[in-house]
Amino acid sequence: xxxxxxxxxxVALAAGTTSGATTSxxxxxxxxxxxxxxxxxxxxLGELTSxxxxxxTALRDLHVLLVKAARHQVARMRGLLPRLGAVExxxxxxxxxxxxxxxxLGRLSTFEGRARFTTWAYKFAILxxxxxxxxxxxxxxxxxxxxxxxxxxxVDGPESRAEANELAHAVAAAMTEALTTxxxxxAIALLVEGVPVDVLAERLGTxxxxxxxxxxxxxxxxxxxxxxxxxxxxxxxxxxxx
Amino acid sequence: xxxxxxxLSRDVVESLTLDTEPWLSCEECFDLMDSYxxxxxxxxxxxxxxxxxxxxxxxxxxFQEVESLVALLQQDSAD
Numbered sequence: 189x190x191x192x193x194x195x196x197x198x199v200a201l202a203a204g205t206t207s208g209a210t211t212s213x214x215x216x217x218x219x220x221x222x223x224x225x226x227x228x229x230x231x232x233l234g235e236l237t238s239x240x241x242x243x244x245t246a247l248r249d250l251h252v253l254l255v256k257a258a259r260h261q262v263a264r265m266r267g268l269l270p271r272l273g274a275v276e277x278x279x280x281x282x283x284x285x286x287x288x289x290x291x292x293l294g295r296l297s298t299f300e301g302r303a304r305f306t307t308w309a310y311k312f313a314i315l316x317x318x319x320x321x322x323x324x325x326x327x328x329x330x331x332x333x334x335x336x337x338x339x340x341x342x343v344d345g346p347e348s349r350a351e352a353n354e355l356a357h358a359v360a361a362a363m364t365e366a367l368t369t370x371x372x373x374x375a376i377a378l379l380v381e382g383v384p385v386d387v388l389a390e391r392l393g394t395x396x397x398x399x400x401x402x403x404x405x406x407x408x409x410x411x412x413x414x415x416x417x418x419x420x421x422x423x424x425x426x427x428x429x430x
Numbered sequence: 431x432x433x434x435x436x437x438l439s440r441d442v443v444e445s446l447t448l449d450t451e452p453w454l455s456c457e458e459c460f461d462l463m464d465s466y467x468x469x470x471x472x473x474x475x476x477x478x479x480x481x482x483x484x485x486x487x488x489x490x491x492x493f494q495e496v497e498s499l500v501a502l503l504q505q506d507s508a509d
Contacts, residue, residue, distance in 0.1 A: 407448055
């Protein structure tokens with residue numbers, strides 16, 4: 189077994205690494221906005237908390253920015269919704285931008301200025317849109333929480349296969365012995381079946397944060413079990429099977 | 431969508447055994463992702479970089495969203 193270090197995430201992101209994203213220009217049809225909308229020195233907070241025409245203009249411009257981010261996100265995730273037409277895609281983006289605007293305004297007082305306001309705003313639209321695309325992509329898929337694990341391991345070469353099989357069996361044993369039924373089912377749904385965390389949260393009537401916490405605890409228990417059984421060295425910083 | 435169809439493949443084993451300490455919630459990741467993305471684009475040191483990187487390796491949804499925000503900022507910079 190060999191420890192494998194993590195690829196620095198920031199490097200991967202800066203290099204434009206994508207995860208199934210399309211590379212089309214999603215913003216080619218973005219509605220034109222006032223010249224001040226993207227201005228770095230614009231007092232968004234002041235305008236949005238004011239009244240009258242200044243606030244209305246700020247709201248309109250902000251919505252345009254959110255639609256831009258939502259379209260960007262739809263384009264990146266388009267592969268998940270192959271039957272989505274152009275009109276439906278734009279409707280999805282606009283609806284997500286509407287929702288994002290509501291959420292953003294509700295959290296306006298939490299803006300701390302650690303990033304540009306426009307960047308802070310974009311993330312609301314990206315989150316809302318990503319949630320909606322994933323929800324639609326999984327809408328017709330039944331998700332049954334399962335305890336079943338298939339130990340088939342896909343690796344190259346007999347030595348690698350034996351090693352991988354040994355570790356896979358040890359992980360399966362750890363999941364059986366160290367996890368609660370709920371933790372095991374959540375881990376299988378998220379990591380084995382690949383159900384997106386927000387989709388599973390919606391189906392179970394819980395939150396993304398709560399499921400991630402469950403997964404965090406499950407991973408910790410699996411690792412501790414593997415370390416105790418001698419399958420995993422203790423003290424690997426992160427990112428590692430060993 | 432990623433589906434391993436119930437298989438405990440090598441990738442799944444690696445994901446199941448990820449060390450996700452220090453703990454960072456999805457909510458905290460959302461709070462940090464704007465300044466993180468700006469730092470990535472600017473090539474500067476992000477705030478709580480290690481915590482974010484641990485979380486982003488462990489949470490595909492958050493990774494996908496941060497990745498998208500970085501791409502959007504890069505696109506804005508190029509315009």
